[in-house]
Amino acid sequence: MSIGQFAYANNSNRFLAAPALQDHAFAVAGVPFDGAVTNRPGARFGPQEIRRASLMLCDGLHPVFHVTPLGVLGDAQDMRLPNASPLADVRAEIERQASALMAAHHCVFIGGDHSVTLPLLRAAKARHGELALVHFDAHCDTWEDHFGEPSGHGTWTYEAIQEGLVSAAHTVQIGLRSSGARAAREYVKDQGGLIYTARELRGKDGSGLYSLIEDIKARIGERPCYLTLDIDCLDPAFAPGTGTPEPGGMSSSQVLTFLEELAPLHWIGMDCVEVAPAYDHAELTSTAAATFIWTYLCAQVAKLAL
Ligand SMILES: [Mn+2]
DSSP states (O other), rough: OOOGGOOOOTTSSSSSGGOOOOSSEEEEEEEEOTTTTTOOGGGGGGGHHHHHHHHHSSHHHHTTOOOOHHHTEEEEEOOOOOOOOOHHHHHHHHHHHHEEEEEEHHHEEEESSSHHHHHHHHHHHHHSEEEEEEEOOOOOOOOOBTBBBSTTTSSHHHHHHHSSSSEEEEEEEEOOOOOOOHHHTTTHHHOOOOOEEEEHHTTOOGGHHHHHHHHHHHHHSOOOOOEEEGGGOTTTTTTHHHOOOOOOOHHHHHHHHHHHHHHTEEEEEEEEEBBBBBOTTTTTHHHHHHHHHHHHHHHHHHHHTO
């Protein structure tokens, strides 16, 4: 036996130290683009930090789902993107690469700023049809323009509904709390969807969230569902390393309760975005992101065994 067999895999640059992507059922891919932020940039470095934080999760079974994604997971590394090109060109390239990955794998994408979700949804809609959407965020991302520009990291939800990528009635936003015009903040609700603001979630944890989670499951039913998780849904105490932090947010345990209890939905993919390591402390933010992605993957892998 070589000593390497026993070494803790802290030198891998792949999620959970998984192998390079081949014919695995599940794929992780980085989308290192942060050219559409309004405030602090840096989310292009999110994927590599989240991968590094994931390494402590690489050896063992999930405590709720009793599985590991290792064996069915490969890491596709980061997309290579035309970072200095117009946003539409960057998004076209993200969509092209995401489509190729989705054709062969159940995909988890690691951002990147939240503008990357629009092309990921375009690729997912082409494959699965109109999607249900579960959207964790401090921000509604339903602004009709981006400080005078047509699109950015705060417009994609509006655009996804307008384009028919997601069904407004089956869109659920969780954790919202930022300032903004009422028309933007309540857009999804006005279109027939569900919003649970961070204020409504105050003091609710564990079983205190179950009835709300049952409402979400009843609303979405069997529809193909996409998860987008902006790390700034968390309070900055749990996730300081992000571009647009908003105090008064969710706790890590609240998000984990949602992810664990919503596991039965027909998930077709997810992204986790807006981790900006330069503003992080003690790897809090990247560790939270890695744990959320790991929880999602374990929930899906557990279903394979049923
Ligand atoms: Mn946000």
